[in-house]
Amino acid sequence: MTSPGVVESAVTDPRLVGERRQQIIRAATKLFSEQGYYGTTIQHIAREAGISVGLIYQYFRDKDDVLFLTLKHVLETYENEIPAVLAGVEHPLERLCVALGAYCRVVDRLRDATVLTYRSTKSLRADRRTFIKEGEARTNRLLETCLRACISAGHLRPVNDYLLVYQLVLFSHAWALKAWALRDRYTLDDYVEEGIKLLVEPYLTEKGRAAMARLRRKRRRTD
Amino acid sequence: MTSPGVVESAVTDPRLVGERRQQIIRAATKLFSEQGYYGTTIQHIAREAGISVGLIYQYFRDKDDVLFLTLKHVLETYENEIPAVLAGVEHPLERLCVALGAYCRVVDRLRDATVLTYRSTKSLRADRRTFIKEGEARTNRLLETCLRACISAGHLRPVNDYLLVYQLVLFSHAWALKAWALRDRYTLDDYVEEGIKLLVEPYLTEKGRAAMARLRRKRRRTD
Amino acid sequence: MTSPGVVESAVTDPRLVGERRQQIIRAATKLFSEQGYYGTTIQHIAREAGISVGLIYQYFRDKDDVLFLTLKHVLETYENEIPAVLAGVEHPLERLCVALGAYCRVVDRLRDATVLTYRSTKSLRADRRTFIKEGEARTNRLLETCLRACISAGHLRPVNDYLLVYQLVLFSHAWALKAWALRDRYTLDDYVEEGIKLLVEPYLTEKGRAAMARLRRKRRRTD
Amino acid sequence: MTSPGVVESAVTDPRLVGERRQQIIRAATKLFSEQGYYGTTIQHIAREAGISVGLIYQYFRDKDDVLFLTLKHVLETYENEIPAVLAGVEHPLERLCVALGAYCRVVDRLRDATVLTYRSTKSLRADRRTFIKEGEARTNRLLETCLRACISAGHLRPVNDYLLVYQLVLFSHAWALKAWALRDRYTLDDYVEEGIKLLVEPYLTEKGRAAMARLRRKRRRTD
């Protein structure tokens, strides 16, 4: 059959395909996030996007397709945004902290869509569910790389990096998943700061602690 | 009108009500977990439970009711199990570790239902959603109490207990949420052990480290 | 099959059959009248009658049976009540007026059930519908006899007695059918009085007018 | 929220809305009349109308809506037809007789729907029931106006016009309600003629009788 990651369209002009899909996915993300996959109808999406029902079926094969591209879009945002923010940052510890901050900020921006990831992945066809999970794993690896660099450089003592990455990811996701319990107590920046204190600092080596202090001073100057 | 946590039944015999409800919830938990709330029909549940469709409506007002009691059952398992396991355990650090282990073990046992909590809470009526969230908060407080006792006793250095509890909870939930990524690499016991290393040990004080070592020796003897 | 007017029962004791049926019909009449045939469930009737669902099926074959006996009961009330009131009344004009008054009074007492007659007769099986219509015709004939006696005696000029009987019946039924429009403007007694002015007096002969005046005076004395 | 008399449609083209609704109401009127509201399923209506089930829900919110518009259609026919027939008729007595004839003719044409009015009004939501009753009152007023004009002009002696109007209305409705007892004995025209003899002529004044005779002669000439 078709490969799991590709969605075919009846329309040939690739420029138009891109535009229309973006338009539809924007609407779908909003509605799926607010009312869930099953609470959102194709007719809702069409109205929200300002187009006709039939047109959606020119750009997506079925509703599953729309959900899939919606979730894929969230993952792609992670995969684009985090490396973009890391570009130019050299110091391993700084890279780790910046990556965590970037992750949390994307979660904040796509809050509803992040929740959607937890709620609706199982609504997908099996092969696409796998595809989405692989995307998630790829994002984790971005953090894993940063974490390992810190360990190699001796800033962090050897820890179970595999599980610690998950804790960092869950910490970020929690900003969306447990928004009702967190947003009243922390600003986003404070939350990231607390995350570093909780999930990075305890594992710092002597060297790491010194490096961290320097980074803190530097940051304070540039602010 | 009705308080959110109570579900009425057309059947009067309380013994029968208890039995039938359990029978239905068992079936519903299985199916909701496998196929989600909307992917599961009342017909499915009836067939799985070995009863007729109509009978479900003698014990639950509607499908929402079935989901609600299913989720409530998960929460009640936490709230019963964890205190039961803690009974008789004295040392603050041991209580914390035992609580984490108990939490993970309940998650392991109700793995599908735990995932269901994340997927389907939003499908509930608003007041019941709140009710479920409060149940979750109550469970968190069980861990929070253990954690604070450790800090008061000087075994753990002062940390952001509110967030650390969330990390411990997420760590436990991850055993269900990310089962596909974890169950190949860890047994449940190892996973708990790693959790302690990752989310408890780093915050130990000098005193805490000594106490922990003693506990470890004691445990090795009793095993 | 069974003859249309007979309803069989699984219970043999005829005394019990009579009592239970009355108990059930009382409940059914109330509920059918308030919520209509389809808006009333057998479970409602059982609760209202203070018995179990199963018991109803010991005394009636099905729901249709219950409706049938309910409607039959209304007709029988007419057929018993009107002759009872007429007994001993001699003068043809007085008999006509008394009959109309009795009819209206029964309608008033069985107001809801009378409306039910209009609403639900069609819900019956065909043969029973006919049976009910014949009962209605029988009641009409009671009035028809009174009316014809007045004409024969020269109190009323020859009129279309067949249609005038219908007008008298409709006038009585209107007290139930259009209650919302009539009960604010008239007491039951006034309504009957107006009915006589409207549907009897205009057809009086010279002789009839004299007789009517005498009757009026007589009645005033006895009041 | 929505005013009780308006029914919204998902379809925008007003021409189509009109056509489809008429098509559906025609089918519904037939079936509701034959089998009653609860005996008729949406599937039946769809098949009778030659369309799909879903389409009905594009033009009506629910089954209640279909019944409501069906009943409303009957009332509107009265309110349109009677004034139309009266247009150009000058003489008060002629107007009254023409109005009664028009009323009976509409009842004849919408016979089943008229019975439906009696059977199913209670199946409507409360606010709509009121709406329908008001429509009925409006139709009554058409007759009331004719009747009062006759009294003012001295053609009819003073009578209880409020109740006489009801008798005229019931007389017309009886053509539908008691069709089984009337249609074998009268043609529609004869029935109307008998109605005039029964419910108009007895109340004529001397002047009225003379006028009536002239009208009769005139009519015989034009026929």
Place this chain on the structure above:
DNA sequence: AATGAATGAGTGTTCATTCAT
């Protein structure tokens, strides 16, 4: 004779998908 738990066919309604224009 009496109970009420259990059944399951049948109903109103929704909504993904199609297709004539």
Place this chain on the structure above:
DNA sequence: TATGAATGAACACTCATTCAT
């Protein structure tokens, strides 16, 4: 390309009826 009216399979829920106790 784009529209939106039309379709009909599928679902939650009801309730007359049965039957074991």
